[in-house]
Amino acid sequence: MEALAFYGIGDIRYEQKERPRLEKDDEVIIRVKYAGICGSDLSRYKKLGPLTPGNIFGHECSGVVEEAGSRVTNVQVGNRIAVCPQLKCGECEACKSGFFAACPNLLVIGAKEPGGFASYTKVPAENVLKLPDNVSFQEAALIEPSSVVLHGLFQTKLQPGKTVAVYGCGTIGLLACQWAKLFGAEKVVAIDIDSEKLQLAKELGADEIIKPEKSVSTYSKLMELTDDNGVDLAIEAAGSIQTSEEVFAAPKKGGEVLFLGIPYSDITLKRFYFERIVRQELTVRGSWNAVSAPFPGREFTTTLQFLKEGKLRTKPMISHYLPLKEGPNIFQKITSGKEKAMKVLFEVGK
Template sequence: MEALTFYGMEDLRYEQREKPVLQKEDEVIIEVKYAGICGSDLSRYKKIGPLTPGNIFGHECSGVVTETGRKVTNVQAGDRVAVCPQLPCGKCEACQSGYFAACPDLLVIGAKKPGCFASFTKMPAENVLILPDHVSFEEAALIEPSSVVLHGLFQTRMQPGKTVAVFGCGNIGLLACQWAKLFGADKVVAIDIDADKLQLAQELGADEIIQPDKSVSTYAQLMQLTNDAGVDLAMEAAGSVQTSEEVFAAPKKGGEVLFLGIPYSDIMLKRFYFERIVRQELTVRGAWNAVSAPFPGREFTTTLQFLREGKLKTKPMISHYLPLQEGPDIFHKITSGKEKAMKVLFEVGK
């Protein structure tokens, strides 16, 4: 089968690999239809390198079940499915209590186990969700990043009438803008340096946009849009050093900060931003992965529900449809700044 294998930093290869085979009675084999590039994939490719050199990369996908183990009852061959790629150990104290995000051995496929940038992938049956008839494979390939956003929002005090600022309008930020509105936010302010991303954020529900300007600070622009009040919830979705600092200035007194992005450099807080945490009595939260109990969690089932009802829009976020063989080239182009992209989907087997 065709596959994208990850050997080292900036060393992604298109190869032929053996098709996975069932080894456990609770496993399923999935023929991958669409697989998406995650922002974390780009960071690992450019900045970190693989956990297991030579492993099949990728963790966001949808497809069709082709084989099932003897004890599998929740899906059958021929079912159209989405995949929860998180793999908690299931044995530690955190897993036993249903707090899977705290599992010390939590991984996703594509890290130590083969991922989904391939013709076929193998998963535990409990990680597979059947798609409603009119939810497309393309939409389903974005269920996992949507669940990442929901995992964070479910931890906040978000409710109708609140105001929200989203720092960074990549895929996670765009989904954050949408979910904030679906949660009933009165005003969502999207912040990004890219005008195209801001335009898409508006199309997907953002009420106001801020494009940082050297002459006027993001903080000053946000205060102007909120009548000097700030917002109830500020979400950091860019994973940048700058926004990881600036996000602390956005909330009003008693407000919240939610970190969804991961910067790969040290964060040094200026006194102004640190004092906002103290003087505004902010609640600061981090959100890790996308799973909860009962596994895989309400993050995935809620995303499926809103896709089925047509309320969550993921197709407008897709900028590229590519065959797997173009994988090494598109990773290089995006991480080197030679090509702009939102969500890249690999059309596997086409």
């Protein structure tokens, strides 16, 4: 089968790999239809390298059940499905309590186990969700990143009438803008350095946009848009050093900060930003992964429901549809700045 294997920093190869085989009676083999490049995939490609050199990369995918083990009851061969890529151990105290995100052995496919950038992949049956007839494979490939956003928002006090600022308008940030409005936020402010991303944020629900400038601080612009109050919830979705600091200036007294992005460098807080945490009595939350109890969690089932009802829009975020063989080229182009992309989907098997 065709696959993209990750060997080292900047080294992804299009190869032929052996098709997976059922080894346990609770597993399913999936014929992958679409698989998306995650921002974390780009960071690992450029900065960190693979956990297992030569492993099949990728974790955001959808497809069709090709084979099912003898004890599988939730899906049948031929079912259209989305994949929850998180693999929990099920044995630790965190797993036994339903706090799967804290599992010390939690992994996603594409890390140490073969991932979704391939003709076929294999996961436990509990990791797949049947798709409603009106939800496409393309939309389903973005269910996991949507669930990442929901996992964080479910921990906050966000409710109708609140105000939200979203720092970073990549896939996670755009989904955060949408979900904030679906939660009933009165005003959502999207912040990014890319004009095209900001325009897409407006199309997907942001009420106001801010493009940082050297002459006027983002903080002053945000205060102007919120009558000098700040917002109830500030979301860091860029994973940059700068926004990981600036996000603390956005909330009002008693407000919240939610970190969805992951910076890959040390963060140093200027006194102004640290004092905002203390003087504003902020609640600062980190959010990791996308799963909860009952596994895979309400993050995935809620996303499916809102896709089915047409309330969540993921297709406008897809900028590229490519065959797997273009994988090495597109990774190099995006990380080198030679090509701009929002969400890249591989059309597998075409």
